Amino acid sequence: MRQALKYLFSLNGAIASLCLCLIIYNIFHAGVYCIKKYHENLNLPVYLEPGTQFETFKPFLKNEKRAGYLTSKAITREDNDGILLQAQYFLAPTILELQDDSHLFSIIDSEDPPYIVKTIKTLNAMRTTNNEYGQALLLRRK
Amino acid sequence: MFIIAHLISFLLGYFSLSLIFKETRYYQSLLHLSLSIITGLCLSAYLTFFVFLLFNKFYAWLIVGLNLLSLLGVILLNLKTNKNIRTLLNPFRIHKLSFFSYSVICAFTLLIALYYYVASVHPHGEWDAWAMWNMKMKFLLLSSAPLDDILTNLSWHTHPDYPLLLPLINVWLNSFSHTHMLYVPFITCILLTVSCAMFMYTGLSLFIKKGYALLATLILGFHPYFAFSATQQYADILIALFVLISLICFYLLDKESNPAISILAGLNLGFLTFAKNEGIVFAALLSVIFLIRLWQQRNKQKSNLPCYVLFLITLLIACLPTIIFKLFLAPPNSDILPNISQTGLQMINVNRLAVIFDYLGKEIIHKKWCYIWMLILIMVITKLFKFLKKETLWVTLFFLSYFIIIIFIYLVSTQTRLNWWIPYSLPRIYFYLLPAILFHVFYVYWPQNKKIENT
Incomplete structure (x- = not known):
C-alpha cells in the first residue's frame, strides 16, 4: 500500500x-x-452509395467508354460540390470528361436555365433521363 | 468468400516471414504472427500489380493462381531449408494465459467492436475514399484498360500520381467475387485499424512493462477521432501502420544487430513507399536513420552480409513497384512542387510562416484530439533529456525533420490557398503520425525491460 x-x-x-x-x-x-x-x-437506415443519384443513367452508359460532364458550376480544387466525382465513382468504368461535349452522351449538371437551353441547342441533344437533383443525361441526335 | 483471400495472404505472409525469422527468440515469434497478415496482403497486392503491368486488365483467376503458386513456393522453400512442421508452427504454440492476457484480449475485442461500429457510420468512407481510393479500385476491377484510365484519363481530382497499394489490396480481396464488393474496403480499413492498435501493444511490450504498453494501446485505440480517421478508408492508416512498424524495427535493431530485422525493416519501408506519396518521404528519412544506425553497429554483426547491405537490398527489391510506377507510369505531381518560374519566391515570407505555425498549434489543442497531444507534450517536456539521448535522438530528429518538410511544403506550394489546404490536410498528418509519436514517447519515457524477450 x-x-x-x-x-x-x-x-x-x-x-x-x-x-x-x-x-x-x-x-x-x-x-x-x-x-x-x-x-x-x-x-436513415440505408446507406446510399455515393453517386446513387445517377443510378438511372447507368443503363445508358453501360457500354460507353466515355461521356461528357457539362456544368456551369465551379469545379476547382477548393470550390467543388463533389457531384462530378460521385458521378465518376458510380458510373465507373465510364470516363466522364469535364466540359467535353464531343461524346454521344453527356451529363448536364446545372441550375442555370439559359445554360441548359443553350447546351441542348448547341449539342442538338435530347434528354434521355434525369434525376431529382438537377442532373440530366443528354443524347446527341443523329 | 474474400475471407479466403485473407487466409491466403496470411499464410503467404507467414511462410515468407518464416524464411527470415529463425524463431530462436520469442519476440520474433510474436512479431512473426502479428506481421503475417499485413506482409501477406502487401505481397498479394504486389503480385496483383505485376499482373496489371503485364496484361493491363483484371484477371481474377491469374491473380489467385499467382498467389497460390507463390504460397506453394514459400512453403516448399521453408521445407527445403530444413524446417520441419513443428518449427514452422512454433509461433502458434499457445502459452498459458494470465489474467493480464485475458484483459488484453477483452480490450481488443472491445476495440474491434468499436471500430466496426464507427466504420459502419460511414460505410463508404469519406470523400477521398470514393473520390480516389475506391474509385481506382473500381476502375482496376471493371475497366478494359485500367492503368490507362487511372493514370491518364481520369480527372486530376483523383490524384493519378498516387501509388496504388490500398486499391490493389482491395482488388486482390475482390478476386474471390464475381462483381466488385463494397464490403471489401470496409473490412480492410477495420483490419488495418485493429492491426495498428495490435502493433502498438506488441511493439511496446517488447521494450517496456506490459501495463504501460496497454495504457498506450488503450489511449490510441479508444481515441474517437483516431477511430473515425482510421476507418475513413484512406491510405493514411497504411502510412500510420508502416511508420509504427518501422520504429519497432529500428528500436529492435538498436538493441541487437539482427539480420532478420534488417530485412524486415527494408521490406516494410518498401511497402511504405507504395502506400502514398508521403510514404516515399517517410521511407527516405527512415532509410537514412536506419543506415546510420546499422553502419555504426557494423562491427557487432555476426551475419555473412552486413545488416546495412541486407537492409538496402531488401529495400530496393520492395521499392521496385514504386520505382516502376513513379518512373514509367504515373504523371508528375503538380500539388507539391512549386512553380518558381511563375510565382518567384514571394511565397516564402514571415506572414505565411506565422499562419502555418498558428494552424499547427491550434490543431494540437483542438477538442477533437481529446488532449492526447497535450499528454504527449507533457511527457516530452518532463523528460526532455531522454529524448535527446544517443539512442533516441535519431527518432526524435526523424519526427522533427518530417515536420520541417511539411512546413516547407506548405510554405512553397502555391497551388491552393493555405487557409483552405491546411485545415483539410493537417488533421490527417497528425492522424498518421500519432501512433508512431505515441510509441516513441512511451518507449522513451517509461523504464525499459532489461531484455527484449520479457514475456
Missing part, C-alpha cells in the same frame, strides 16, 4: 494516472459519439 502510494505521488505515477484519465475520457467520448450516431441514423 505504501509503495503504491509512493508510486502514485511520483512523476511516473502522476503520468500513469493522467493516461488512465485520458483513457476514461476517450471511452466516454467514443461512447457519446456512438450513441449520437445511433440516434441520428435511426431515421
Whole structure:
C-alpha cells in the first residue's frame, strides 16, 4: 500500500494516472459519439452509395467508354460540390470528361436555365433521363 | 468468400516471414504472427500489380493462381531449408494465459467492436475514399484498360500520381467475387485499424512493462477521432501502420544487430513507399536513420552480409513497384512542387510562416484530439533529456525533420490557398503520425525491460 502510494505521488505515477484519465475520457467520448450516431441514423437506415443519384443513367452508359460532364458550376480544387466525382465513382468504368461535349452522351449538371437551353441547342441533344437533383443525361441526335 | 483471400495472404505472409525469422527468440515469434497478415496482403497486392503491368486488365483467376503458386513456393522453400512442421508452427504454440492476457484480449475485442461500429457510420468512407481510393479500385476491377484510365484519363481530382497499394489490396480481396464488393474496403480499413492498435501493444511490450504498453494501446485505440480517421478508408492508416512498424524495427535493431530485422525493416519501408506519396518521404528519412544506425553497429554483426547491405537490398527489391510506377507510369505531381518560374519566391515570407505555425498549434489543442497531444507534450517536456539521448535522438530528429518538410511544403506550394489546404490536410498528418509519436514517447519515457524477450 505504501509503495503504491509512493508510486502514485511520483512523476511516473502522476503520468500513469493522467493516461488512465485520458483513457476514461476517450471511452466516454467514443461512447457519446456512438450513441449520437445511433440516434441520428435511426431515421436513415440505408446507406446510399455515393453517386446513387445517377443510378438511372447507368443503363445508358453501360457500354460507353466515355461521356461528357457539362456544368456551369465551379469545379476547382477548393470550390467543388463533389457531384462530378460521385458521378465518376458510380458510373465507373465510364470516363466522364469535364466540359467535353464531343461524346454521344453527356451529363448536364446545372441550375442555370439559359445554360441548359443553350447546351441542348448547341449539342442538338435530347434528354434521355434525369434525376431529382438537377442532373440530366443528354443524347446527341443523329 | 474474400475471407479466403485473407487466409491466403496470411499464410503467404507467414511462410515468407518464416524464411527470415529463425524463431530462436520469442519476440520474433510474436512479431512473426502479428506481421503475417499485413506482409501477406502487401505481397498479394504486389503480385496483383505485376499482373496489371503485364496484361493491363483484371484477371481474377491469374491473380489467385499467382498467389497460390507463390504460397506453394514459400512453403516448399521453408521445407527445403530444413524446417520441419513443428518449427514452422512454433509461433502458434499457445502459452498459458494470465489474467493480464485475458484483459488484453477483452480490450481488443472491445476495440474491434468499436471500430466496426464507427466504420459502419460511414460505410463508404469519406470523400477521398470514393473520390480516389475506391474509385481506382473500381476502375482496376471493371475497366478494359485500367492503368490507362487511372493514370491518364481520369480527372486530376483523383490524384493519378498516387501509388496504388490500398486499391490493389482491395482488388486482390475482390478476386474471390464475381462483381466488385463494397464490403471489401470496409473490412480492410477495420483490419488495418485493429492491426495498428495490435502493433502498438506488441511493439511496446517488447521494450517496456506490459501495463504501460496497454495504457498506450488503450489511449490510441479508444481515441474517437483516431477511430473515425482510421476507418475513413484512406491510405493514411497504411502510412500510420508502416511508420509504427518501422520504429519497432529500428528500436529492435538498436538493441541487437539482427539480420532478420534488417530485412524486415527494408521490406516494410518498401511497402511504405507504395502506400502514398508521403510514404516515399517517410521511407527516405527512415532509410537514412536506419543506415546510420546499422553502419555504426557494423562491427557487432555476426551475419555473412552486413545488416546495412541486407537492409538496402531488401529495400530496393520492395521499392521496385514504386520505382516502376513513379518512373514509367504515373504523371508528375503538380500539388507539391512549386512553380518558381511563375510565382518567384514571394511565397516564402514571415506572414505565411506565422499562419502555418498558428494552424499547427491550434490543431494540437483542438477538442477533437481529446488532449492526447497535450499528454504527449507533457511527457516530452518532463523528460526532455531522454529524448535527446544517443539512442533516441535519431527518432526524435526523424519526427522533427518530417515536420520541417511539411512546413516547407506548405510554405512553397502555391497551388491552393493555405487557409483552405491546411485545415483539410493537417488533421490527417497528425492522424498518421500519432501512433508512431505515441510509441516513441512511451518507449522513451517509461523504464525499459532489461531484455527484449520479457514475456
